[in-house]
Amino acid sequence: MNKKRVLSGMRPTGNLHLGNYVGALENWVRMQDEYDCFFFIADWHALTTDYADTSHVKENSIDVLLDWLAAGLDPKKCVMFIQSHVPAHAELHLLFSMITPLGWLERVPSYKEQKENIKEKDLGTYGFLGYPVLQSADILIYKADFVPVGEDQVAHVELTREVARRFNSLYAGPYASVSMINDFYVPGTNIPRGKEIFPQPQSLLTPAPRLPGTDGRKMSKSYGNAIMLTDPEPVVRQKLKPMVTDPARIRRSDPGDPDLCPVGDLHKIFSSPETMAKVYEGCRSAGIGCIECKSWVADAIVKVLNPMQERRRKYEDNPRLAWDILEAGSSRARDVAGTTMNEVRDAMSISLDYEPPKDSTQ
Ligand code: SF4
Numbered sequence: 507m508n509k510k511r512v513l514s515g516m517r518p519t520g521n522l523h524l525g526n527y528v529g530a531l532e533n534w535v536r537m538q539d540e541y542d543c544f545f546f547i548a549d550w551h552a553l554t555t556d557y558a559d560t561s562h563v564k565e566n567s568i569d570v571l572l573d574w575l576a577a578g579l580d581p582k583k584c585v586m587f588i589q590s591h592v593p594a595h596a597e598l599h600l601l602f603s604m605i606t607p608l609g610w611l612e613r614v615p616s617y618k619e620q621k622e623n624i625k626e627k628d629l630g631t632y633g634f635l636g637y638p639v640l641q642s643a644d645i646l647i648y649k650a651d652f653v654p655v656g657e658d659q660v661a662h663v664e665l666t667r668e669v670a671r672r673f674n675s676l677y678a679g680p681y682a683s684v685s686m687i688n689d690f691y692v693p694g695t696n697i698p699r700g701k702e703i704f705p706q707p708q709s710l711l712t713p714a715p716r717l718p719g720t721d722g723r724k725m726s727k728s729y730g731n732a733i734m735l736t737d738p739e740p741v742v743r744q745k746l747k748p749m750v751t752d753p754a755r756i757r758r759s760d761p762g763d764p765d766l767c768p769v770g771d772l773h774k775i776f777s778s779p780e781t782m783a784k785v786y787e788g789c790r791s792a793g794i795g796c797i798e799c800k801s802w803v804a805d806a807i808v809k810v811l812n813p814m815q816e817r818r819r820k821y822e823d824n825p826r827l828a829w830d831i832l833e834a835g836s837s838r839a840r841d842v843a844g845t846t847m848n849e850v851r852d853a854m855s856i857s858l859d860y861e862p863p864k865d866s867t868q
Contacts, residue, residue: 512541512710513650515548515589518566522573523732524807525725528775529714533654535578543584544648544839547571547832550589550596554637555620555627571828573735576818581831589644591836594843598643598850599636605672606639614638615661642666645707646673647843652710663709670704677853678703703849715775718768722750733807735814742811743804751796752789761792769800776806 514534516522522531537543547567553560567588579586589595611617617638621629645653645666653663716724719731726732733745751769755762764770764785773785781802788794821828851857 509540509542510651511648512537512543512652512654513546513645513648513707514543514654515546515551515644516570517548517552518563518570519552519727520562520566520569521734521736522570522577523725523727523734525717525719525732526573527577527735527810528717529656530654530712531574531577531579533712533714534574534584537654538579538583541652544650544842545574545579545584545586546592546644546839547586547588548644550640551637554631554633554640555624555629557631557633558627568825568828571832572818572821573814575821575828575831576735576814578814578817581835585835585838586831587835587839588832591832592647592839592843594840594847595640595643595647597847598647598843599640601850601854602639602643602646602669602673603636605676606636606642606669608635610665610668611635611638614665616658638662638665639669642669646670646704647846648839649705649846650707651705653707654710654712656712656714660709660711663707667706670702670706673704673850674702703846703853716771717775718771720745720749722768735811736818737811738815739804739808739812742807743801746800746804746807747797749800751799755789755792755796758795759792762789762796764789769796769803772803772807773799776810777803778806781806 514530516526516530534543534545547570549563549567552563552566556563571586574586575581612635617635620634641662642665645663646669653659653666655663719725719729720733721729721731723729723731733742737745746769749769752762752764752767754760754766764773764782767789770785770789773782777785784794785799785802789799848857
């Protein structure tokens with residue numbers, strides 16, 4: 507009951523690949539036993555960059571959910587939901603947008619970086635600038651203790667902490683407005699209760715190994731070098747066959763070094779210590795060929811993917827099951843978010859409750 511709460515989300519970009527699995531999903535599956543986990547499909551976030559064509563958002567959301575379930579996320583252990591099914595995220599986003607200085611958003615590194623790198627879309631929108639505020643709302647509405655992130659997302663969690671501090675100091679801290687002073691002091695004393703609406707979440711840095719794609723660059727769907735979680739065994743083997751190797755191994759008789767080879771990197775993540783030992787020995791002595799070495803890594807990857815694809819089939823055969831999981835998760839999320847929003851509205855003096863006119867109470 508007293509587990510710390512974790513919040514994390516993924517944009518619905520369609521089927522996930524092995525890089526998504528080792529970079530995040532595998533960690534989420536572990537965390538669901540240790541933490542009170544809320545995982546959401548960030549469909550509104552997808553719109554911040556892909557607002558022009560929304561035709562695939564829903565379909566992609568279901569694909570992501572199927573991959574989550576396939577990877578081992580269990581609705582009995584964690585809450586899985588769709589962001590847009592919890593409209594309170596939007597309300598809190600709006601309220602936070604009132605108190606977030608523009609300068610904080612313009613400083614976010616990924617804002618500048620994406621604006622420079624994504625030229626094919628017009629990202630000069632209000633939604634794109636404000637998406638870290640939406641992220642803050644996503645996190646704070648569940649009062650998450652931890653947010654699992656990679657290095658590049660730490661700045662977003664720091665912004666979330668700043669938003670929480672600013673909200674607390676404006677509306678809920680010991681220095682909140684005088685009209686609320688009685689609520690925030692221990693009755694009969696001048697001791698501040700220190701009641702803050704929002705805790706400050708912490709980044710949970712997840713060391714994610716860099717997973718190379720078949721061309722040696724970071725695995726990414728947009729590079730066309732990814733092994734998908736849904737790829738059947740023959741496709742996995744076919745994709746690995748032409749994978750780049752240590753450039754020093756030009757001929758079969760040339761020795762190589764698994765530490766300089768992308769296939770070696772895959773072995774380090776997926777293969778057993780025994781196979782690793784064979785790879786090091788065989789590669790450095792030119793005792794094995796790259797084709798054989800790739801077949802070993804294919805064996806190891808297929809061993810990870812097979813049980814996932816087995817689990818996925820259950821939901822593919824009955825898609826309603828997956829949708830029901832999302833509905834139940836979204837309903838649970840709405841309950842938690844609703845409780846927070848009541849506190850938020852109370853603190854900001856915009857509660858939904860009837861209050862008699864002030865002079866009628868005198
Ligand atoms: S034997 Fe394996 S590790 Fe060595 S270069 Fe070939 S593919 Fe890479």
